[in-house]
Amino acid sequence: FKVFREEPEIIFLTYDELMLLYKHKFKKEHIENIKPVFCFGCIPGLRFSDIAVLTRENIHKDKIVYRITKTDQVNSIPLNKYTREILNKYKMDENPLPVISEQKTNEYVKTMAEEVGFDRKIKITHFKGGERIITVSALKELITLHVSKKTFMTNVLSRGGCLETAMAITGNKDYKTAKRYFKVVDTLKADEMKRIFGK
Secondary structure, eight states, rough: OOOOOOOOOOOOOOOHHHHHHOOOSSSSHHHHHHHHHHHHHTTTTHHHHTTTTTOOGGBBBEEEEEEEETOOEEEEEEEOHHHEEEEETTSSSSSSSSOOOOOHHHHHHHHHHHHTTTOOOEEEEETTTTTTEEEEHHHHHOOOOOOOHHOOOOOOHHHTTTTHHHHHTTTTTHHHHHHHHHHHHHHHHHHHHHHHOOO
16 A cells, blocks of 8 residues: 655745735734734744743843743744844833734734735645645635744745754754755745746
């Protein structure tokens, strides 16, 4: 018997999509307050489980030092102009970011994607009893908090960054899993070449 192993599609925001979301001003306050939480996952590559437990003690002058919830290892991530801007927005609050439940955050992330118009089509391939099934959905329908780390990894590579450095920033130890991002970047390059020069 031939076993078909599913390799899940990597769903992510391109750099342009991320910047569009980051700069968009949402009319509803509760949605506007979720935007920095989601972006804080996409820009420095933090998991929601780590964002949710960040305290003021984790924030240093030029970096975030924290213990990764998933692995219990200490990690540090350099701050950049976007993460500094987000943290400055809430510097008078008790917590660094206005975190609410994961379920509600996921709900509001989909609302953000709808308002911004994330209509890019994504093809999902899976197998059922050896049969290949392909479905196509809009990004706004698939987006969740899990997209944030994938967005970080993909954008680091697509903008000339090093996989090992991206893995160190996110605390990712599994090279076999991480190298899947190279495939995504190759696809991005091919799509861009077609867009500029035609097929």
